[in-house]
Amino acid sequence: MSARMFGAPVQRTEDERLLTGRGAYLDDLGADAYAAVFVRSPHAHARVRDVDVTDALDVDGLIAVYTHEDLTGPMAEPLPLLLPHPCIVDGRTPHALAAGYVHHVGAPVAMVVARDRYLAEDAAERIAVDYEVLAPVVGIEAAVAAEHVVHAGMSDNVAAHLVQEVGDARAAIAAAPHRLELDLDIERSACTPMEGRGVYARWDEAGGSLRLYSSTQTASGVRAAVAAKLGLDVGRVEVVVPDVGGGFGVKIMHPWPEEVMVPWAARRLGHGVKWTEDRREHFIAAAHERGQRHTVRAGFDDEGRLLGLDVEILHDNGAYLPYGVIVPIVTSTQLLGPYKPGAYRVEFRSLYTTTVIVTPYRGAGRPQGVFAMERTMDAIADRLGRDRAEVREVNLIRPDEMPYDQGLLFQDGRPLVYDSGDYPRTLRMVKELIGWEGFAAERERARAEGRRIGIGLACYVEGTGPGPYEGGHVQVGTDGRVRVATGLTSQGQGHHTILAQIVADELGVAMSDVEVTTGDTRRMPYSVGTFASRGAVMSGSAVALAARKVREKALRVAADALEADPGDLEIAGGRVHVRGVPGAGMDLGTVAVLSNPLRYAFDEASRAATQFARPADHAAPPVPEGDAPGLEGTDFHSPLRSTFANGAHAVVVETDPETAEITILRYCVVHDCGRLVNPLIVEGQIHGGVAQGVAGALYERMAYDADGQLLNASFMDFLVPYASEIPPIRIAHLETPSPLNPLGVKGAGEAGVIPGAAVIASAIEDAEGFPVRSMPISPSDLFGLRRRFAAGEIPPLRRAERARGRRANETGEPDV
């Protein structure tokens, strides 16, 4: 038998190609396509009085200029809501091109198509748009105040509103021995993948069909949306996703205005059209996330056990609501983490602002939720003078309580039921890994040396791999090679490697004989997409199920040909073997040939005879009922519910007493994503996630001015950390298999980023002795906090006071 690939730390098969520059990204395609460029709004809020294209028409090589006036039918209507959730109060979505108004800087007003990009940019610059500037609405406070409204016809800026409640949280808090209230903020950031968005479309007039390439995270979603916009049957749209240089969530969103305009123009012009986003466009015209304010009220007992939790969330949704509402939905349901909250009430309002839209960014609302919950845990510990880990421990759901029903409805519309996990063990492991117990002494030693160090801790639970489904198709070729297709797309996560590992094991072939295709609707038309850490759970399970079907058929066909019992056969090394009969068997390629009775079958035994007898076995048709020709199988994984991964991060930071520089000394991760398909890849995902978590905690933020201009819309100003800013990361795995899928796996793609802000805030608090309630935090921010702390505007942590031998005073958070 072949060595088992599942669980092995296999090097990514994608890497040789991608790292040697042989990837084919969107902009590598369509060399002969026309180039599209968009004229975008320079204002956050304005009425478009006129678009004058006269000057542009002089540009030699101009093919077309389009404005909203040119669009008819579904193209002239607003883009669809991506998530038509019941909580939506007034769901505004953008038009493909501005229809009278613009609601954020960067909104597309006109589209220019020219022979090449240079000409298109030249022509775009000559288009004069006459704007009547309207009042901007920037930030949550302005949105709540509603002095100005973003959308005409609305009396406020509330896009969506949801309350979920389990028990009577407010009563429970009121009756609790202890109470606290915290205001917690996370600022806006963004995915900033290496490759921005891009769309390339070709129209096949003869076939009446569209081929669309998009740098997207969801081929099938783009397909359905573009088909609807163009009035085409879904079957007439092929979406092929080439190599994608990162997504992190921003490419889940669809259809983008550009994503419908480019194919629409390609069809209209009868010529390939391509648009490749530039970096500034990505900053101002793609999507952001994270901007959220949380008011937490908690009631708890003397041990720190939560009795009631009441959370109100205000979410900055940006200008339109195609999809951003998913973010506070996730926050409000995932905030609970591994804890039992007692009675729980959560309410959110998603607010329109005149800034670019919000869509999920890796972690998708969870970093905010974990920040809120873990700040709360730290505050409880501080209030009670208890160890922070201890307070968490008393609140943890125990393994014997699994599956645990939080009583809420999750983002997928299904019950929020944790399927498995050993949260106390996760916590114990991370404490051990970081050296929690001995840290007080370490901190004191450092302090004695004039250094400030602090330790932080954060736990999380992550609902991963939601449905509705994902499909797998596995086919053994007549050459014995195995082609695997799944519909979700890859942005560099290593799907091709892990899916090959899974199929290699299930079928008994070498990984090198497995070829994986993702995100190509020609190969797998039914799919949902790559988000919510779905890859391994959904497509991994689907290809495993499909491979099992193929294996079963291979054994059946081979058994028939070898006149053996299928139970006596096994497949290894791409060959069906007869157990106990060395040399007997056949290659899978031969089985594939035999699986398709392309021609009449004649009795081999009578081949030599001129007078041949009639074979006796003609009672069965060549393709038995319910069977099909070919050695291939399709299956779908459609789980009852999401599966819940969990983990804990711990970090030790040092803050410079003078410069307020924040340095991460140790970063430890305990991670439980069920069974590990490939530890190398999971660890890679964790590394990347932690890097983005650190980035979000310390560096990255969107700096809007009051007019809604993004002041740092470039990589010169938006501080993506270098590798040098990212600490070494120690990782330990725990594997509590999921009972919800055939592989026992859980999602791992987003986890690393989730506790970043929470754990670093926790450590900075510990180092500084005063609470940190807003992230990200830069040295300037910390410097400012220190000043306010020194001025008495911020109370000290009680434990910091205690550590200094003073009794707690009344400047801490009062019981509310």
Add this chain to the structure above:
Amino acid sequence: MSARMFGAPVQRTEDERLLTGRGAYLDDLGADAYAAVFVRSPHAHARVRDVDVTDALDVDGLIAVYTHEDLTGPMAEPLPLLLPHPCIVDGRTPHALAAGYVHHVGAPVAMVVARDRYLAEDAAERIAVDYEVLAPVVGIEAAVAAEHVVHAGMSDNVAAHLVQEVGDARAAIAAAPHRLELDLDIERSACTPMEGRGVYARWDEAGGSLRLYSSTQTASGVRAAVAAKLGLDVGRVEVVVPDVGGGFGVKIMHPWPEEVMVPWAARRLGHGVKWTEDRREHFIAAAHERGQRHTVRAGFDDEGRLLGLDVEILHDNGAYLPYGVIVPIVTSTQLLGPYKPGAYRVEFRSLYTTTVIVTPYRGAGRPQGVFAMERTMDAIADRLGRDRAEVREVNLIRPDEMPYDQGLLFQDGRPLVYDSGDYPRTLRMVKELIGWEGFAAERERARAEGRRIGIGLACYVEGTGPGPYEGGHVQVGTDGRVRVATGLTSQGQGHHTILAQIVADELGVAMSDVEVTTGDTRRMPYSVGTFASRGAVMSGSAVALAARKVREKALRVAADALEADPGDLEIAGGRVHVRGVPGAGMDLGTVAVLSNPLRYAFDEASRAATQFARPADHAAPPVPEGDAPGLEGTDFHSPLRSTFANGAHAVVVETDPETAEITILRYCVVHDCGRLVNPLIVEGQIHGGVAQGVAGALYERMAYDADGQLLNASFMDFLVPYASEIPPIRIAHLETPSPLNPLGVKGAGEAGVIPGAAVIASAIEDAEGFPVRSMPISPSDLFGLRRRFAAGEIPPLRRAERARGRRANETGEPDV
């Protein structure tokens, strides 16, 4: 409910497009492809000493010249046997390009590729091939004599040899009261479709895949064969069959040398390459059929009942045996027609000759078999002085004997068991239609006017719709339109119409909402092909089965959405209706959208509420086990055995006493192909078949000289009849449903041609009074027969003598 389309005489939906010149045939594709031309042998048999391409290299625009020397691996090996039947003694197949020898005029020796066809032809003319001419072997006699052998290493020219025997036929004949022996010949003819062969290939370097367009009758067969030759997995070859201007059998054959050379060159050159056959090439380098000699010995009783039948067949197979062996296999098994032969022995030898290869031509060996059997019936009647119809009647299988097992193995390797039919009724109907009973008087009246008229009769049984399988895929689009795909190809038969009729009924949609694709391996990779009157039986059944799956799913999904019982729903006019609730229901397009749970589902009832309850019905996954997203279904029809259609033709001819011109006065057809999907199309098929039958009986033949040169290789010399030569045809249908498929249908595509030679020979005999034992028969032939008859070299028919009041003399066929 919609009117039922099955059985309705619906106009062909293909016709508007095809008859207004909007078809896209092979040569309409690939305008930018390089053109390929083949240098062909001018000799029937020669050794290729040298191919000198020097002069050709000077042609500006020449891209490449290839000879056998350039081919390696599988390309250098002989092409495969298409039918590796046990009866094959020595199966010789051609090389893609001549490998040292040529065995017929027209064999490809070199391939020239140039920028366009003109240049390619110019270059081809400059290629000098040095041949050492070898002895030709032309015709069956030369092949049997084996003075020269076609293939080196063989001691004779026997390609295949098969004996099948049920009982002891020779003993039965010897013991019979009466015996006769007949030598019966049919000459070679050919399909001569309007469009010849053609191949256009493009190689996709990035995808490592081939797109192949071929004017073929079997997309999947071409795909498998070309993949094998090019060393590609089948999955890397897409075969798309465009509109095809007729096939009639010649395009079943694959791979043709040109069909592997063109894609091989396209891959090698990285450029599209196209070859379009010209008419002369089609005559000398495609394929012929029909050439067969039959020696029949029969023993019978006083009523004409067969007691034993012994048939020896010599078949002219042409130069190679990829596929021609199917012809005598069919003849030897289908010769029995609707009759019980008593003990039966049939033996054939398929012989190599230095002429172009034989492949099945519409009827595929049956016209020869029916000619042999029906000549025998007429001879028995004549011998006994009995009515020709009466002798047939006593030999017919009765309906109460169905299913009737002839005890042989059919062409598909499965038992020759007739499934259903009412042969006596078929015969009675055709006698009535032609006016059999009153004809003696009519003939006498004509004779009195100095005119010679005769009546003829011929019955046949046709095994149709053999397996192994054919597939159907039916998908309801989100636009409510229904896409149907089946793998077999169309050459103008009206498949798109009848498949749409079938699916429209099964699904409850309008025919105009059904789009059918045939012969595209991208849409249906598994298929067998269009031959053996398989279209309606195999693909019709397959799409019906697939449509039933889709209907069932549509009802299930709609029932779920409408909260109704599936049993209360019906589909009509493309809409699911709730019985008894007018207006309730939904369009199939909506059902298609609902069938794909692309996104999370939220409880509609809670949409208005901010505090929403958890729906109770989350016990099932979005895609239930065993289900799949989408409103589509695939199924395969794989019958146990072929289904047997039957029919009888009767004809009245007039022969000019002086010029020997033969005129058909009346042509009547009774045809039973089970349930009729579309009488218009079936009658169109019969009309076309009868036209080809008349052509084969009276006009078309291949005139080879002794050197193996085809003397009439053009439409100036090969007499395809005009419409003016084809008589009006009266048709009556009988419908005995087949129990072997869900529609009860039998094949109808070839039937019209099958009894052509037999029935016309029968009528000419009747008019002339002497036997006709060889077809076709031209006025010159008849003139010659009359001379020989007058010279006493041919005996008169006994009934002719009787009619003249003379008693039978001993010059008739002796009892043997």
